[in-house]
Amino acid sequence: MRLPDFEAWAMFAAVVEHRSFTDAAKALSVSKATVSKAVTRLEEHLDTSLFNRTSRRLALTESGKRLADHAHRILAEGQAAEEAARDETAELSGVVRLGAPMTFGLLRVAPLVAQFTKEHPMVDVDLHLSDAQIDIVDMGLDATIRIADMPDSSLRARRLADVTLYTIASPAYLDERGRPQHPADLGTHDCLCYSNVAAPDVWRFAGPGQQNVVVQVRSRITVNSGEAMLPALRMGVGIARLPDFIIGDALAKGEVEEILVDWRPAPFGLHLVTPPSRLRPARVEALLDYLTTHHGC
Numbered sequence: 239m240r241l242p243d244f245e246a247w248a249m250f251a252a253v254v255e256h257r258s259f260t261d262a263a264k265a266l267s268v269s270k271a272t273v274s275k276a277v278t279r280l281e282e283h284l285d286t287s288l289f290n291r292t293s294r295r296l297a298l299t300e301s302g303k304r305l306a307d308h309a310h311r312i313l314a315e316g317q318a319a320e321e322a323a324r325d326e327t328a329e330l331s332g333v334v335r336l337g338a339p340m341t342f343g344l345l346r347v348a349p350l351v352a353q354f355t356k357e358h359p360m361v362d363v364d365l366h367l368s369d370a371q372i373d374i375v376d377m378g379l380d381a382t383i384r385i386a387d388m389p390d391s392s393l394r395a396r397r398l399a400d401v402t403l404y405t406i407a408s409p410a411y412l413d414e415r416g417r418p419q420h421p422a423d424l425g426t427h428d429c430l431c432y433s434n435v436a437a438p439d440v441w442r443f444a445g446p447g448q449q450n451v452v453v454q455v456r457s458r459i460t461v462n463s464g465e466a467m468l469p470a471l472r473m474g475v476g477i478a479r480l481p482d483f484i485i486g487d488a489l490a491k492g493e494v495e496e497i498l499v500d501w502r503p504a505p506f507g508l509h510l511v512t513p514p515s516r517l518r519p520a521r522v523e524a525l526l527d528y529l530t531t532h533h534g535c
Contacts, residue, residue: 242312243276243279243283244312244316245276246276246277246283247280247308247309247312247313248309248312248313248316249262249266249272249273249276249280250276250277250280250288250305250306251306251310251312251313252266252273253273253277253289253296254298254302254306254309255310255376255378257296258296259273259274259277259296277289284305286299286301287301287302288301288302288305289302310513311513314513329360330361330520330521330524331360331521332360332361332519333361333362333363333364334361334363334364334380334521334522334525335363335364335366335378335379335380336351336363336364336365336366336379336380336381336382336525337365337367337368337372337374337377337379337381337382338365338366338367338382338383339367339369339383339384339385340369340465341369341463341464341465341484342383342483343367343383344367345483345484346483347365347367347383347529348365350528350529351365351525354528358521358524361521361524363525366379366382369434369462370462374511374513375513380513380522380525381511381512381522381525382510383508383509383510383511383529384508384509384511385401385481385506385507385508385509386507386509394511394514395509395510395511395512396509396510396511396512396526396530397507397508397509398508398510398529398530399507399508400505400506400507400508401481401482401483401506401507402481402482402502402505403479403480403481403505403506404479404481404482404485404489404496404502405477405478405479405496405497405501405503406471406479406480406485406488406489406494406495406496406497407471407474407477407495408471408473408474408494408495409492409495410474411474412497414474415427415428417497418477418497418498419498420498420501421443421453421501422451422453424441424455424477425453425454425455425456427455427456427476428456428458428475428476428477429441429455429456429457429458429476429478430458430459430460430467430470430475430476430477430478431455431457431459431460431461431478432460432461432467432479433460433461433462434462438457438460439454439455439460440452440453440454441453441454441455441479442504443498443501443503444501444503444504445500446500451501455477458476464480464481467480468484468485468488471488471493472488472493472494477497479503481506510526510530512526
């Protein structure tokens with residue numbers, strides 16, 4: 239039986255990650271020629287080209303795109319195995335790369351990261367905040383927090399909690415335009431919509447007697463950040479649907495009012511998502527356990 243060329247697979251993964259043979263060589267502390275020979279060796283063994291190379295551009299071929307995830311996993315498994323062996327006898331140390339949605343990250347994750355690094359002074363955290371859908375393998379993240387329904391994929395997802403959406407508007411808006419009693423009433427109202435979903439202006443509700451209603455609303459403002467809706471909400475521009483961690487304070491202060499209390503959107507799941515590998519350094523496992531215990535939802 240011929241063993242796979244693990245070194246070549248790992249170097250291929252490094253080139254994909256750094257998008258450069260030169261930068262991959264620097265990251266691996268080897269010569270550019272060593273990396274180039276390893277990738278060529280892998281291409282010859284697989285009988286396919288992995289990159290389209292020009293003097294100015296390096297791009298994956300279709301075969302390269304299909305195999306890149308396998309290469310990342312091979313490299314990650316090897317790194318994790320070595321780090322796990324060292325972690326048995328060493329204090330937690332090194333970098334954890336974590337992703338999170340922008341507002342949830344600012345309000346809930348950043349304080350936890352600060353406390354975690356205070357308790358583990360040799361662990362550094364690279365926190366990436368974005369509401370955009372990202373490829374955690376391509377970005378080299380150890381984990382990310384997502385507030386969404388998770389599709390089937392090779393990623394591993396741990397559901398931490400439900401995130402409830404509230405339908406709200408300012409009292410001034412509701413006094414002027416009326417208070418909807420049924421989701422169908424939203425058709426005569428102005429709304430604020432969140433663009434990082436498949437159909438921002440299509441709102442789904444579950445109500446009494448397991449009724450389900452789908453309504454298409456008129457969006458006055460469509461934005462990719464829930465927090466960015468707050469000024470328009472307070473000024474009475476329209477009706478929005480936002481989670482508790484964004485709207486909780488405004489509700490408590492009476493700046494906005496919940497409507498359609500018997501008709502709630504289905505809750506989203508708060509997930510902790512990791513790459514397919516089951517092997518992770520102890521510092522990563524420690525942060526994931528900390529977030530699971532203290533996520534604050």
